Amino acid sequence: MSGMSKIKKFKWYMIPLISLILLNTAVITKEYFSYKDETLRLGSILAEKQQSEMTLEEAEIVLEKYGYIKDNASSTYREVIKSTIFMLVSSSVVYLVIAVSLKRQEKEIENKYNYVIEDIECTLNALKDGSYNPSESEFRNLAGSECHLSIARLETLIDSLYSSISVVKEKAENDKRETKDVVTDISHQLKTPLAAIKSTYELMENGKLSSDERKELETLMGFQIAALEKLILSLVNISRLESGMIDIKLTEGNLFDSVLEAVNGIWLKADEKNISIDFDDCGEDKLPTIMCDKKWLSEAFVNILDNAIKYSDENMNISIHIMKLNAMVRIEFKDQGSGISDEEKHSIFKRFYRGNNSSSVEGSGVGLYLARRIISEHNGTIMVKDNVVDGKKKGSIFVVHLPIIQ
Template structure:
């Protein structure tokens, strides 16, 4: 940071002004102190000289005179000597202008103490300014980094402050910056996800809508269409309408779950009623394919869940198992309660799923290559996964081609 930019800060100008005031006050204080000290030295010299001169005039011995060079005389001696010398105009009222010795002492004191004060304050000032500059450089870095937050480009601030308020500030800003970056990244991800979601919805609705338009045109343009053909087209229209209704309803459920708009009524309750509710609408479909639908195990095991929503999730998984199991096959729902985890196994002896496709099975709108249900749009398993995870559960798939599939739904007890 250059000096011009540094002194644009009001704090820097204020600190400089305060140092200048302290310097001026210090020089004045040193001058006054030096003057007072010089006056005291002048007074001491006058008293000492008075005693020495008085001894000389009185004709005292040389040893007594020399002794008074380094010993102070008594008050009586000083007073008597001062009375004697005052008649010659040499007393305490003599000015500094007339006293060259004291003038020299005063000058030397000023020449020594004032430069020492100036050098000390200048060194102190530059040390303070250097530290202040370092703080301003760090603040400038903080400003640049926080300015990049709005674009999700916050860069971690490297601080060499191990403790104190600046260290806390940098630590807090780094934490906040990471949170902002993550939030913006999530928003970008959600935006892309929404874009794909809308694209998928458009694609899924396009086919049944096109079929409905075609059937409607055929019925309207062919007034003399045989009754049997008319019924056939109406049945197909009803099928497509049912497909659209199922799609829209499930999309609304997925959207509500992802938007956290659903409040699950979770409570500890047995799985028996939940499983019965899940298979109630699938019994007829299972009978049509002459399949055996088995429920076994510790069905009275209690786990914390929302009965209606878990039944919805299990129903989609069981429906998928029925669809991918051949006529005369077997679908088994088994409950195992462990000391920590209760697991629901949904097994079938169908065609199984390849390892490559297992990674896609829970993706929204993924439809298996061998799906035999024309109404299937690949949203059921995705919805089941969202519901189970919202209830703090877990779902995974074990499958092998030609040997069937097993979905495992797990809950902590």
């Protein structure tokens, strides 16, 4: 039981006690004054005196002389009165002692809670300043005290708050590091194409160039500007996806439309290297209905196909195969390119990651990362495995799983 509870309990005990004493005293006092008046009245009559001229003792003697009062009755009555008065005085003294004791205990408890409040303030300030250490909390010094259970609950809440703040702080620090890395990566990604464009422009300023050479440089600059434009667009899309500015709206759609749009969008680039794209769609009417954003899902498929074309030699083949599973649809993008080492399979979907064999291939390392983000927004998954032909590794297979509408 806490100190404050004890104080309240003592107070509730004292209230009926004092009330009973006061009631008793009032009754006895009333009887006493009635007895006094009656005795004085009868005594004055028998003694033929004025009532105001007699004392209570004289009146009792007169009445006793005439046999109106038994022996020792008056003295016994007076003793009762005296005892009652003594009890009243004693009870008052006891009540005063208890009241002083309770007041002192209230003060001690108040001081203890003031100490706790001050410690809470120090703890909250430490949390605000980032210097809080759970192992050094002053709350533990209160173990065994009457308010220990309440303080223990409060300590648990503050430790939980500290853990939450630590998680938020750690996340903020990670976000800060990631932002710094992103700025560094973007700077590096933009520096290369800008340097190429600058070099081409400086060559074009040479007045001794022939018309054919100038035309060739203009064509080269056009390719460089297009590559830079594509990189910037990819970076913008990534930024908008990660910040939630792009709202991918999932509606019922046919998977065939998204795949066909992706193939049409990449066809010219494949044709430049004489790469064929085979689409095994199992029949458009047999493809399952999925929840998708047609535009962005097509963008993901374009990035996967673009990656396959970049790492494939001329005259190769890329095939797309779709299989319906129980609750998912499986899309395989199979190429005959240079393949991906086992060590890199878990890294190729990272932002700006480029493999060891990609130095001779143009690219920024954002396509597959963007594809993974878009597919994740569709509640799907993407993975890569080796394309094995006649027991030999020949390119890669990108496998996408998307949920279907049951």
